[in-house]
Amino acid sequence: MSFSLESRAALITGANQGLGKAIARAYVQAGANVLLCARDESKLLEVQTELRDLCKPGQRVEVTCADVSKHDEVDRLVSFALAHFPQIHILVNNAGIYGPKGSIEDVDWDEWVQAIEVNLLGSILVARALLPHFRANQYGKIIQLSGGGATAPLPFISAYAASKAGIVRFMETLAEEVKAVGIDVNSIAPGALNTRLLDEVLEAGPEKVGKSFYERSLKQKADGGAPLERSAELAVFLASALSDGVTGKLISAVWDPWEKFPEHLEELKNSDIYTLRRIVPKDRGMDWGDV
Numbered sequence: 001m002s003f004s005l006e007s008r009a010a011l012i013t014g015a016n017q018g019l020g021k022a023i024a025r026a027y028v029q030a031g032a033n034v035l036l037c038a039r040d041e042s043k044l045l046e047v048q049t050e051l052r053d054l055c056k057p058g059q060r061v062e063v064t065c066a067d068v069s070k071h072d073e074v075d076r077l078v079s080f081a082l083a084h085f086p087q088i089h090i091l092v093n094n095a096g097i098y099g100p101k102g103s104i105e106d107v108d109w110d111e112w113v114q115a116i117e118v119n120l121l122g123s124i125l126v127a128r129a130l131l132p133h134f135r136a137n138q139y140g141k142i143i144q145l146s147g148g149g150a151t152a153p154l155p156f157i158s159a160y161a162a163s164k165a166g167i168v169r170f171m172e173t174l175a176e177e178v179k180a181v182g183i184d185v186n187s188i189a190p191g192a193l194n195t196r197l198l199d200e201v202l203e204a205g206p207e208k209v210g211k212s213f214y215e216r217s218l219k220q221k222a223d224g225g226a227p228l229e230r231s232a233e234l235a236v237f238l239a240s241a242l243s244d245g246v247t248g249k250l251i252s253a254v255w256d257p258w259e260k261f262p263e264h265l266e267e268l269k270n271s272d273i274y275t276l277r278r279i280v281p282k283d284r285g286m287d288w289g290d291v
Helices: 016-029 041-052 071-084 110-136 158-181 198-202 211-223 228-239 258-269
Strands: 011-012 035-039 063-066 089-093 138-143 183-189 248-252
Touching: 011 016, 011 071, 011 110, 016 035, 016 041, 016 063, 016 089, 016 228, 035 041, 041 063, 063 071, 071 110, 089 110, 089 228, 089 258, 110 138, 110 158, 110 183, 138 158, 138 228, 183 228, 198 211, 228 258
Parallel strands: 011 035, 011 089, 035 063, 089 138, 138 183, 183 248
Antiparallel strands: none
16 A cells, blocks of 8 residues: 655664664655664664665655653753754654563573663653654654554563563553644554564574574564564655554554554544553453453
């Protein structure tokens, strides 16, 4: 599908490889100006060169290094963004790490905390820093990348699981705070991607990540995983005017019919469809559990 992002500007974190890079490419192809952020400057510059070759006259691809878990670096990042673009319309929070792998009592505690700082607090910091700008313009799109840990337990990768569940619930909460001022906030579940995170799991081995998860990861590697392009397409849709009013949702890029969401806007607004929720017995066809 084709969704225009012409005359829009986006800040994308973790944009120097994998899904972040795929989203940046899709945004440029849709006409957006982009500011790409990551910690590795050399990779950022390579992506900048690659994407500038795709730009139409007047389009811009800017880059800057920042660690989203550092408050001062996030402030500098947002100042840089607003100095280069008169209006930022879109924030894509993609920066993330798996963190340590192993039993909670065995993993390095500082590494566990670092995963929370990057995946949870880092995403919140960037959103928090841009919110005054979005409020002032009465418009904004915040797009958060989720992960498997948001919707199912991930034994032996507990920091990642906890941080992803936490950030999705934060984004659902933030959506309620800002929906009256024209700011849409949504999370993307991209599916099982063959990126550096998968390589980390395979390198760690079954002793650290568990036999079941390791074997699933091997199969995923062989099968090719979910296509990056599908998540990038969803990220373009959520950044476009066509998705205005869709907010507070956790959307599967692979399984959900998100292209049809504009046709069901009122139903989405007035329900908990596509949100984190508790499962009760009747949801599974059982006849007990009700008061």
